[in-house]
Amino acid sequence: MKALLLRDLALAFRLGGGGLMALGFFAIAGFLIPIGIGGTEALGRVAGGVIWVSALLACLLSLDRLFQADFEDGSLDLILLAPPPLELSVLAKAAAHWLTTGAPLVALSPLLALTLDLAPAAWPSLILSLLIGTPALSLVGAAGAALTVGVRRGGLLLSLLVLPLYLPTMILGARAVERAGTGLDPWPALALSGAVTLVALAASPFAAAAALRVNLR
Numbered sequence: 001m002k003a004l005l006l007r008d009l010a011l012a013f014r015l016g017g018g019g020l021m022a023l024g025f026f027a028i029a030g031f032l033i034p035i036g037i038g039g040t041e042a043l044g045r046v047a048g049g050v051i052w053v054s055a056l057l058a059c060l061l062s063l064d065r066l067f068q069a070d071f072e073d074g075s076l077d078l079i080l081l082a083p084p085p086l087e088l089s090v091l092a093k094a095a096a097h098w099l100t101t102g103a104p105l106v107a108l109s110p111l112l113a114l115t116l117d118l119a120p121a122a123w124p125s126l127i128l129s130l131l132i133g134t135p136a137l138s139l140v141g142a143a144g145a146a147l148t149v150g151v152r153r154g155g156l157l158l159s160l161l162v163l164p165l166y167l168p169t170m171i172l173g174a175r176a177v178e179r180a181g182t183g184l185d186p187w188p189a190l191a192l193s194g195a196v197t198l199v200a201l202a203a204s205p206f207a208a209a210a211a212l213r214v215n216l217r
Contacts, residue, residue, distance in 0.1 A: 022058040022101045023108065029054040030112035047116035048126060048177025052170045054112075055105050055130060059137040062101050063162070064155055066093055066145040067212070076149070080216055086209040094135075094142040094204070102134030118181065125180035125190070129173040133193045139200040140165045146208035149215050168196050 033050050034043055070076040079089050109130055113123055144162035151157060176189035 022062045023104045025061055026054050026058040026105050027108060027112075029057070030108075030115055034115055034117075043117040044119060044181070047113060047118035048122065048181065049174040050116060051109060051112050051118075051126065052129075052133075052174045052177070055102075055109075055134060056137065056166050056170050058105060059101055059134070059141060059166075060159055060162070062097065063141040063145050063158055064148075066097055066142055067149040068145070071149050076212070077216065080212065086212060087205040090142055090146070090205045090208040090212070094138045094208075097141065098135050098138040102130070102138055105134060106130045118177070121183070122177050122181035125186040126177045129176045129186075129190060129193060132190060132197060133169040133173045136169045136193075136197040136200040137166060139197070139204040143204045143207040143211065146211035146215070149212065169193060172196065 030051065033054075037043055037046070067076060070079065080086060082089065106127060109126055110123060113126055118126065141162055144158050144165075147161060148158045172189045172193040176186040176193065179189060180186040
């Protein structure tokens with residue numbers, strides 16, 4: 001488990017893609033959108049949604065690296081035959097994906113909040129919503145990546161599979177930021193987002209493992 005996690009962390013940055021590509025997209029989107037929209041009043045109203053949409057798309061960019069490279073070089077067969085349960089291996093790979101994608105997005109979000117003129121009162125809710133919600137993106141993405149492993153140029157299919165499942169997390173995260181910015185209580189939206197993440201944590205490793213077993217037969 002630990003070895004697999006460290007291996008994926010090293011490969012994500014060594015390949016020059018993965019987390020770096022997702023972080024770059026997140027930053028570019030956050031800095032270009034204010035130029036396109038213009039006007040600080042308009043920016044402040046949509047800031048939470050813009051950041052969450054950018055985070056969702058940034059996570060999508062790096063989902064195919066979860067299993068595809070391992071499938072192509074034969075490492076996935078070794079993972080399948082290794083002593084640890086495949087579900088735990090999936091969980092380790094999803095954790096590595098979050099550490100190289102979700103965690104950097106959380107760290108960069110205050111800078112984007114400043115650029116998008118988000119109300120300072122909403123900053124804690126933005127960071128907390130990303131901390132609570134982005135693990136669900138990696139977990140659900142792992143299940144989608146497992147379903148499409150071995151499919152040539154399966155990025156579009158992967159996006160179509162996971163986008164509907166991503167929507168609740170994105171909507172709840174943006175809603176929490178919006179409520180905090182207008183002086184309302186963000187905790188109901190944050191609690192629901194946390195529930196979505198817990199469901200993903202409970203179900204996604206088993207769904208992804210089952211999909212991998214079927215695809216590798």
